Amino acid sequence: MSRSIDYGNLMHDAMRSLIRKVLTDVSENGLPGAHHFFITFDTMHPDVEIADWLSDRFPEDMTVVMQHWFEDLEVTEDGFAVTLNFGDAPERLYIPFDAIRTFVDPSVEFGLRFETQDDSDADEDAEIEELGERPAAETKDDDTDDDAPHKDAEVVSLDSFRK
Template identity: 35%
Template sequence: MAQEPPAQDLMHYEAMAQDALRGVVKAALKRAAAPDGLPGAHHLYVTFKTDAPGVSGPPDLLGKYPDEMTIVLQHQYWDLAPGETFFSVTLQFGGQPKRLSVPYQAVTRFYDPSVQFLLQFEAPAAAIAEAKAEAAAPAKVAAAGAEPPADGEAKIVSLDQFRKK
């Protein structure tokens, strides 16, 4: 008797579970954004992919952390604004206030060391790879010597010039 292969998860339960757990991050950030701030000794470490789509902040800061960055929300954070799909916060880096916006999908780790609570998430690899490919596409066209298309205009490039003769 041959065993049947496991059924394919067409419901995408793992993705649903990840989204539900990201809701915990959102709820914790909403508590931290309340006028009273974080209660007791709670403080939050949020790690995120800096190259994920939708992450924004000062280019010099994000450039220092080209892959991943961890921020700490404890005593000195301002204007924490947890939205439906992302959060924004102002933190000090090198004595200068800098604003970051991070989609919840870019978060890879959430940790509250005061109670040893940790959530880890799958990195949004597919979205990052897609965004990098889109960003690299115009550079490849320019490197090939072709002009980029005008807005809304399709550009057809002949591959004959690249073929070996």
């Protein structure tokens, strides 16, 4: 019986652990500086909890932006829950870490992409990518008034951030 090391799954676990640590820090201390996240996830994952109208509108995947306005970020071992604003309608979402397809912080040109066997060669289970150029995205200035009106959450395509 031959045994092998499953580097792909080990890498995915390490990448999900990194996301968990980052989100836990944000839930405890807020977003530092210009950091913000684009998180794309599989809306069909069995443990994803989103409003029916969102899953109808985004039947395969959805990208949420955590930047200016989000509330009640709760991080667990398996995923995170957050309230985002969609056109003045707050919606609670639960996203398991294993439903995440990409996690990008354009403020520091950092991104993680979880490859599936359908998306890549069998040898390439996980990829850490360096973003080539900084996307045009709003950033919050450190001297901005925290009582200023918050913007609605946006759903964006990550294709514009890829090389």
